[in-house]
Amino acid sequence: MWTIIIALVGIGLLIVLLEILVIPGGGFAGIIGFALMVIGVWLAYKHEGTAAGHYTLVATLLINVGVLTLALRSKTWDRAMLKKNLDHKVNEVNEEDVKAGDSGLTISRCCPGGKAMINGKFFEVDARSAFIDEDTPIEVVKVEKSKIFIKPKQ
Numbered sequence: 001m002w003t004i005i006i007a008l009v010g011i012g013l014l015i016v017l018l019e020i021l022v023i024p025g026g027g028f029a030g031i032i033g034f035a036l037m038v039i040g041v042w043l044a045y046k047h048e049g050t051a052a053g054h055y056t057l058v059a060t061l062l063i064n065v066g067v068l069t070l071a072l073r074s075k076t077w078d079r080a081m082l083k084k085n086l087d088h089k090v091n092e093v094n095e096e097d098v099k100a101g102d103s104g105l106t107i108s109r110c111c112p113g114g115k116a117m118i119n120g121k122f123f124e125v126d127a128r129s130a131f132i133d134e135d136t137p138i139e140v141v142k143v144e145k146s147k148i149f150i151k152p153k154q
Contacts (some may be wrong), residue, residue, distance in 0.1 A: 001047045005040045009060050012036030016064075017071055037064075093146055097121055102140040103153060109134050116150060125150045 015033030023029050041060055045053030097119060104118030110127040116138055117123075125148045128141050137153040 001043065005044050005048075005056065008036045008040030008043070009056075009063075012038075012040065013064060013067060017067065020068070021071060093123065093143055093148060095143070098123065098140055098143055098148055100140050100142055104138050104140070104150070106132050106134055106136045106138055106150075110150070116148075118148070123148050127151070 012033040012035070015029050015036065017033075019027065019030035019033060037060055041053065041057050044056035048056075098121075102118050104116045106125075107115040107117055107122065110116070110125060110132040112127040112131070114125060114127070114132070115122055116125045118125075118138075118140060125138075128149045128151045130152070132138060132150070132152055138150040139153045140148060141151050142149045
């Protein structure tokens, strides 16, 4: 029975941590995690007696406080965060590089987004109306800011 109790409390704690740190949203996962911990403590009271239930309750509370404190410390996040600043921009399209009517070849399957080589350069492209397979000759239909719209060449 102790295996089940420890598993319920552990899985509940893990789900609560995921809710706080990773999963955005309304707290459904946190409620499930908390419920699993409560069920684990309740099983300890029911099957192991009052003293064991008290010890399980206190241990669960202390472990929760300790793990949450450790997880929310700034040094914990310093190890997980990216240290390098990214200075790239998304698919900058120079008007001299690509114009409507230019031809190219798809490098990946476009469904609808993909990669294509146009005028000897690689670009992220969007298929205008259909899925386009790899190595298909294409024509640029329109260029808007950072988007290049393509269609299969007729």
